Amino acid sequence: MDEQQRSTFLQSASRFPPPKGIKLYYGTAGFRTDASILQSTAFRIGILAALRSLKTGGAVIGLMITASHNKVSDNGVKVADPGGEMLTQDWEPFADSIANAPDPDSLIQLIDEFAKKEGIPLNGTKAAAILLGRDTRPSGESLVEAAKQGICSVNGAIAIDMGVVTTPQLHWMVRTRNKDLQASASELDYFDQVSTSFRCLIDLIPKTSYHGIGKLIVDCANGVGGEKLQVLKEKLSWLDVEIRNTGKQGILNEQVGADYVQKDKVAPQGFGGPDVGIRCASLDGDADRLVYFTIITKGNNQINLVDGDKILSLFALFIKDQLSILTDDTYEYQPRVGVVQTAYANGASTKYLKDLGLQVIFTPTGVKYLHEKAQEYDIGIYFEANGHGTILFSDHFLCWLEDRKSTEKCLEKKNAAKRLWAVSKLINQAVGDALSGLLLVEAILQHMGWSVDNWNELYHDLPSRQLKVKVADRTAIVTTNAETIVQKPPGIQEAITALTVKYPQGRCFVRPSGTEDVVRVYAEASTQEAADELASCVAKLVDQFLGFHI
Ligand SMILES: CC(=O)N[C@H]1[C@@H](OP(=O)(O)O)O[C@H](CO)[C@@H](O)[C@@H]1O
Numbered sequence: 140m141d142e143q144q145r146s147t148f149l150q151s152a153s154r155f156p157p158p159k160g161i162k163l164y165y166g167t168a169g170f171r172t173d174a175s176i177l178q179s180t181a182f183r184i185g186i187l188a189a190l191r192s193l194k195t196g197g198a199v200i201g202l203m204i205t206a207s208h209n210k211v212s213d214n215g216v217k218v219a220d221p222g223g224e225m226l227t228q229d230w231e232p233f234a235d236s237i238a239n240a241p242d243p244d245s246l247i248q249l250i251d252e253f254a255k256k257e258g259i260p261l262n263g264t265k266a267a268a269i270l271l272g273r274d275t276r277p278s279g280e281s282l283v284e285a286a287k288q289g290i291c292s293v294n295g296a297i298a299i300d301m302g303v304v305t306t307p308q309l310h311w312m313v314r315t316r317n318k319d320l321q322a323s324a325s326e327l328d329y330f331d332q333v334s335t336s337f338r339c340l341i342d343l344i345p346k347t348s349y350h351g352i353g354k355l356i357v358d359c360a361n362g363v364g365g366e367k368l369q370v371l372k373e374k375l376s377w378l379d380v381e382i383r384n385t386g387k388q389g390i391l392n393e394q395v396g397a398d399y400v401q402k403d404k405v406a407p408q409g410f411g412g413p414d415v416g417i418r419c420a421s422l423d424g425d426a427d428r429l430v431y432f433t434i435i436t437k438g439n440n441q442i443n444l445v446d447g448d449k450i451l452s453l454f455a456l457f458i459k460d461q462l463s464i465l466t467d468d469t470y471e472y473q474p475r476v477g478v479v480q481t482a483y484a485n486g487a488s489t490k491y492l493k494d495l496g497l498q499v500i501f502t503p504t505g506v507k508y509l510h511e512k513a514q515e516y517d518i519g520i521y522f523e524a525n526g527h528g529t530i531l532f533s534d535h536f537l538c539w540l541e542d543r544k545s546t547e548k549c550l551e552k553k554n555a556a557k558r559l560w561a562v563s564k565l566i567n568q569a570v571g572d573a574l575s576g577l578l579l580v581e582a583i584l585q586h587m588g589w590s591v592d593n594w595n596e597l598y599h600d601l602p603s604r605q606l607k608v609k610v611a612d613r614t615a616i617v618t619t620n621a622e623t624i625v626q627k628p629p630g631i632q633e634a635i636t637a638l639t640v641k642y643p644q645g646r647c648f649v650r651p652s653g654t655e656d657v658v659r660v661y662a663e664a665s666t667q668e669a670a671d672e673l674a675s676c677v678a679k680l681v682d683q684f685l686g687f688h689i
């Protein structure tokens with residue numbers, strides 16, 4: 140690092156002192172905590188993003204200010220790599236160490252050492268570019284300013300502010316810019332691509348099987364998804380969508396949004412009696428999660444939840460159908476399809492997917508793991524039960540598809556190729572995206588002529604229960620086998636297994652959360668009472684082993 144760079148860092152870093160007595164971690168989805176203590180983190184991760192751009196030969200890197208489904212007073216900082224995916228895990232320890240550096244001198248020393256180790260030029264001879272985005276949180280603007288100061292303190296780096304966007308939009312822009320440096324990758328381009336490919340899927344529905352499927356009502360968590368869905372609605376004026384919880388009145392994520400609906404299994408605020416039986420959907424605060432639901436009866440807020448597992452199943456079924464039109468068993472090229480889930484996936488969904496003949500793979504919790512696994516396939520479909528997921532298509536498969544699309548003589552096959560092509564354009568290739576996911580669900584339901592109830596009948600969820608247990612030190616739990624088996628402390632797994640085998644169709648696992656200071660317990664069984672009982676017995680067990688006992 141030359142002297143000029145050192146003095147720029149010194150001056151700017153001294154304006155962003157870190158909070159005292161607090162340790163920050165780049166957790167499952169970036170730094171996330173009370174917004175009031177994030178200024179220095181945003182500044183420092185701005186520097187990291189610029190270094191990442193330099194390291195990747197000047198590729199555009201994304202920096203998103205969001206705390207997703209957390210309460211409105213929280214905020215967060217996360218980084219998107221050149222393909223639009225999450226920051227490489229190799230850099231997370233560096234993110235942790237610079238976020239916690241106590242003063243400018245130690246920060247500069249860490250940067251210097253890391254830049255040397257990684258061979259990153261810090262002399263201003265190379266260019267770096269960062270796209271910045273934020274959700275609708277009031278703290279977002281000043282955190283973006285702090286991140287800009289971090290970026291601009293690195294010689295040769297520029298910050299491009301995309302304003303208020305959904306998290307998946309920012310990831311899409313990063314990916315699109317890096318794929319084709321000449322391509323424009325504005326928000327308008329995102330809306331154009333998504334709406335055009337959706338329209339294409341609708342146009343490809345055989346006229347003989349077309350049925351209207353009625354109105355959709357969307358809960359936007361009082362977050363950024365509301366205004367963005369409104370843009371799509373205006374572009375697709377014939378689409379029957381009613382948009383609620385746009386943030387004009389209610390509070391972000393307060394009794395609204397995909398996380399609330401999925402975890403509590405109740406209707407969000409603003410929904411009630413008149414909506415009984417209507418197809419409804421919920422986005423989360425930064426619009427990267429999506430679940431569907433219907434309200435069962437008037438007078439209470441009980442719902443039938445259609446979660447991420449069922450969205451995954453619908454997508455997998457559609458893809459499989461189209462592929463089987465396109466290739467029979469004798470066809471020389473058989474695209475490899477992989478379905479990726481976590482241990483939180485309902486057992487009934489896994490059985491359904493396996494019965495369809497699909498390969499199902501499990502990874503630890505966190506989309507960075509699922510995404511990585513899905514990239515190993517020609518078509519990799521991944522979803523967390525909470526509604527975060529997408530479909531990834533390999534370049535090889537897309538080349539093949541493009542060829543089939545233009546050379547295929549049989550109209551039915553040509554249309555199947557066109558549909559899969561449209562899906563690859565509609566569904567976000569960078570990260571789970573509630574808006575594009577919602578349009579794909581709508582297109583498939585229309586294609587099938589299915590109501591939300593037809594869809595929900597694909598399989599019946601096994602009753603399940605999730606609990607949280609506060610313990611003295613959650614890192615004492617070490618798991619293996621995609622988090623389904625506890626290795627440490629000794630003895631606890633045997634005790635969990637002994638309890639689980641008592642329940643028909645019982646399945647239970649525990650793991651330390653990567654976003655909260657708790658141990659999560661998940662149990663499934665053939666009845667709700669049994670699932671509740673198993674979860675509560677195992678929660679007691681966790682408390683016995685790890686609770687605050689003197
Ligand atoms: C059971 C559950 O829903 N866990 C969530 C939650 O992670 P935990 O590590 O379980 O706290 O937040 C993650 C980030 O949003 C998400 O990827 C994950 O699925």
Ligand SMILES: [Mg+2]
Pocket residue numbers: 207208423424425426427428
């Ligand atoms: Mg989110």
